[in-house]
Amino acid sequence: MPDPDPLLDLAPVLDHDVVVVGAGPVGLLLACLLAQDGIDVVICERRRGEDRRSRAIGIHPPGLDALEHAGVATAFRTEALALHGGDVLSRGRVLASLDFPEGRRVLVVPQQRTHALLRERLGALSATALRSGCTARGIRDEGRFVRVTVDADQGRRELTAAFVVIADGVHSGFRRELGMGWDRRPGRAVHTMLDVDDPAAGTRALLHCEPDGLVESFPLPGARRRWVLRGDRDGVAEGFRTAVAERIGTDPDIPDDARPTAFVAAQHRARTVVRGRTALLGDAAHEISPIGGQGMNLGWLDADRLASAIRIALTHGSSDLREYARRVPRSARAAQARAAFYMAMGAPARGLPLHAREALIRALGSAPLGEWSAGLVTMGGL
Known part of the structure; x- marks a missing residue:
């Protein structure tokens, strides 16, 4: 005392x-x-x-x-x-699926x-x-x-x-x-964010760790979705939509009048x-x-x-x-x-670094480590 x-x-x-x-x-x-x-x-x-x-x-x-x-x-x-829960994908394949218990x-x-x-x-x-x-x-x-x-x-x-x-x-x-x-501290990059209507948003987060950089997709309340793209596509719906489509292989439903916002992720x-x-x-x-x-x-x-x-x-x-x-x-x-x-x-990667990253993500989502990884993602231990 x-x-x-x-x-x-x-x-x-x-x-x-x-x-x-x-x-x-x-x-x-x-x-x-x-x-x-x-x-x-x-x-x-x-x-x-x-x-x-x-x-x-x-x-x-x-x-x-x-x-x-x-x-x-x-x-x-x-x-x-x-x-x-959430799914981690790359080049059209699901590398890991993490489920969050109730x-x-x-x-x-x-x-x-x-x-x-x-x-x-x-x-x-x-x-x-x-x-x-x-x-x-x-x-x-x-x-x-x-x-x-x-x-x-x-x-x-x-x-x-x-x-x-x-x-x-x-x-x-x-x-x-x-x-x-x-x-x-380590960790710095520019990202762009956009919230849009999406009746099919669901209840799982999608993280695309693609060769050209990260694309995140999160469901929001009220049948909406948040897109986060690594890179600067500030204020331009067409450029944002094109970049997302090129990375994940499907065309996202993003209206022409949408206004994505860039931000710096730093520590x-x-x-x-x-x-x-x-x-x-x-x-x-x-x-x-x-x-x-x-x-x-x-x-x-x-x-x-x-x-x-x-x-x-x-x-x-x-x-x-x-x-x-x-x-x-x-x-x-x-x-x-x-x-x-x-x-x-979520950084851009090619060749051996990309293959090594995909192997690591698969390992973290595997049966021996999946529960531990889910706890890490949900801030266990802090």
Whole structure:
């Protein structure tokens, strides 16, 4: 048990126990976990409206466990499409088929619905916790507490809190200002994404590890499908459709007015995730390639761990977040290694490297290793 903070009795009356900067899915989950334990938490979110983009869609079993702890898992199960498994193909042949048992299935929920469900849960726990249109401008650790300068409708003011959590994403300005570092890790490529209507989407993911590069096909709720193509076909439906057709051998049903969006899949990790009473969370702490769908789920795992650490620290009058600081980099390293492997399996390849890759995929899907591989894909062990 950590020793009580000898300065605790000298601390002023604080505005809040915790201030969270950023109301993405990870910051929202942390706020839910804290609020349901009676901890006074507020989220400063500069955006006023909903984020309508649909980026992260997969909820892995560890992520669902964190949602369960926040009392919102049932709402997600109700709306989700459950993936029963996935097939890995190359050059028209199925190399491996992985089945997800009922208790380890991946749930698919568009990210805008994830935001909405978490906001609803937080609103039910604390009607005033989420402060939209509130921009954090500065953070100063006073030792006994932290000051956060914010701009909101009532003008510029300062908030004081026992802890501040930075959950403002990959491009976090506060991470840079606090000198917490940002190191590139292996795994980087450009991909293009497109969601389209597809009544025959089914309940299995298809991963085409083709000579010219990866094509992913994921069913979405509401009879829709997500296509992900390795390479840049930004904004051009015809070019995207042609590239997919050339790689997988069939013409996908993609309308002419569709607008695919390119993105860079990259990986970074902060050198430290805790400095005094300030902690990094989610994408501010580690960027995980979206190939493999681990980023949001890992952020939720971190949120669950951080909520526990903050709860203990507040109870015992401590500022000790060292256990969180130890565990986050460890999990991030493992997730990034898996993501780098997934990206390597989807890189363009010819000749001997292609044959070696196909043999490895067959082995990973074989009877002795298939169950282990399914656990790896669904974030087992993180």
